[in-house]
Amino acid sequence: MADIIIRPITSKADYKRFVDLPFRLYADDPNWVPPLKGEALGLLLSEKNGWFSHAKAQLFLAERGGELVGRISAHIDTLALTMPAEQGFGPGVGQWGLFDAVDGAVAARLIATAEDWLRTQGMTRALGPISMSIWEEPGLLIEGFDHAPTIMMGHAKPEYRGWIEAAGYAGVKQLMTYDLDITQDFPxxxxxxxxxxxxxxxxxxxxxxxxxxxxxxxxxxxxxxxxxxxxxxxxxxxxxxxxxxxxxxxxxxxxxxxxxxxxxxxxxxxxxxxxxxxxxxxxx
Structure with missing residues (x-):
């Protein structure tokens, strides 16, 4: 099998490939909701996303045998570094997100690459996936694969949980969504x-x-x-x-x-x- 190559994004074409990858990986998932590509691209660009006024990010692509097989972002929110540690972030906590991979080997390499980048920036812990701001799509779907996400909620492949846990990660907080029949009267x-x-x-x-x-x-x-x-x-x-x-x-x-x-x-x-x-x- 060809070697996995992980490299940082370097061109406009790379940004397009980064955004397009989920469209191929989730093509057969009836519950995946495609993002609007212009909006998905805007989230990655500092000139179009106000979050970059207090954050920085590095995006990576994974390739094998000339084929794109994964993606990930590594990022640091300077405001998150100032928050109390007991609230989840705090000094030394970097983040990664926008994670997709075709198999466990690619996933492991991507996560390791994101962690390595965070270390070079002085971070000592990693929290993920967060894509990319806590106010956008935080967390990983672990239940509810049988229905489409509502607005502002993320979607993922069932295999991702095992791949991420294999890299040493464990859950720290649950994010729940609820469905309520509003045709009924209030109590x-x-x-x-x-x-x-x-x-x-x-x-x-x-x-x-x-x-x-x-x-x-x-x-x-x-x-x-x-x-x-x-x-x-x-x-x-x-x-x-x-x-x-x-x-x-x-x-x-x-x-x-x-x-x-x-x-x-x-x-x-x-x-x-x-x-x-x-x-x-x-x-x-």
């Missing part, structure tokens, strides 16, 4: 809480104003940074990232699907309902 206790809030004159729940969407997005994401600051894996969203999120969300949201709650006129909470774009993208 009585929830209805009573809602009614109590509606009677409280200090509380106002309003729709967002899409004509001021950047300002509204900033309000929402500032609340998010505050509310999630003690959560595992938290890294604050920065102004460039907040702007990116606003640009992405504006075309797919309606005023009545995003609500901001104010207490005495000050924004203190929000709710976002997003259409599951994967249902529209999957048939493409």
């Amino acid at each position: 009585p206790i929830v209805r009573r809480i809602i009614q109590s809030g509606e009677r409280n004159e200090r509380i106002r729940v309003r729709e967002v104003d899409k004509s001021k969407f950047e300002e509204e997005a900033a309000i929402i994401l500032n609340i998010l940074n505050d509310a999630w600051s003690d959560n595992w894996g938290f890294v604050p969203l920065t102004p460039p990232e907040i702007k990116d999120v606003g640009v992405k969300l504006k075309p797919i949201v309606f005023n009545d699907l995003i609500r901001i709650a104010e207490l005495d006129g000050k924004p203190v909470a929000f709710m976002i309902t997003l259409p599951d774009l994967n249902e529209a993208i999957k048939p493409l």
Whole structure:
């Protein structure tokens, strides 16, 4: 068998091959949802992704016998390095993600290459897969291969878990998704809480104003940074990232699907309902 060659991305053509690889590897997976290629490429480019304002990354391709057989990213989020270690990141913790491989041998070489790069950058631990920001697609699918992911959730091959664990990794946190039949009424206790809030004159729940969407997005994401600051894996969203999120969300949201709650006129909470774009993208 030909040797496995791992090399860093060096050209625009390499970026295209990096983005295109999953389309071949998941071609026979009925539950894989293809990303929009322009958006997938934009996440890799510093000029199009605000996350790079506080992070750096190196992308790698794996080749064998002239064929592309795997990919991985190694990256360092400087804000994650400043977080408390008990929240998952902290000093010396680098990350890897955007992982795909055709077999266990390729997977082992890719992970080792990502770890080697992180060591050269002074990192002492590796956390992965995280693709690439904690706010994008963190984690590895280990259950639920029989149905397509909802928007913002990742998908993976069942073999990946064994290959990653063989490299010495173990689970540190579970990320769950839930499916709820919203045609059913809320339980009585929830209805009573809602009614109590509606009677409280200090509380106002309003729709967002899409004509001021950047300002509204900033309000929402500032609340998010505050509310999630003690959560595992938290890294604050920065102004460039907040702007990116606003640009992405504006075309797919309606005023009545995003609500901001104010207490005495000050924004203190929000709710976002997003259409599951994967249902529209999957048939493409």
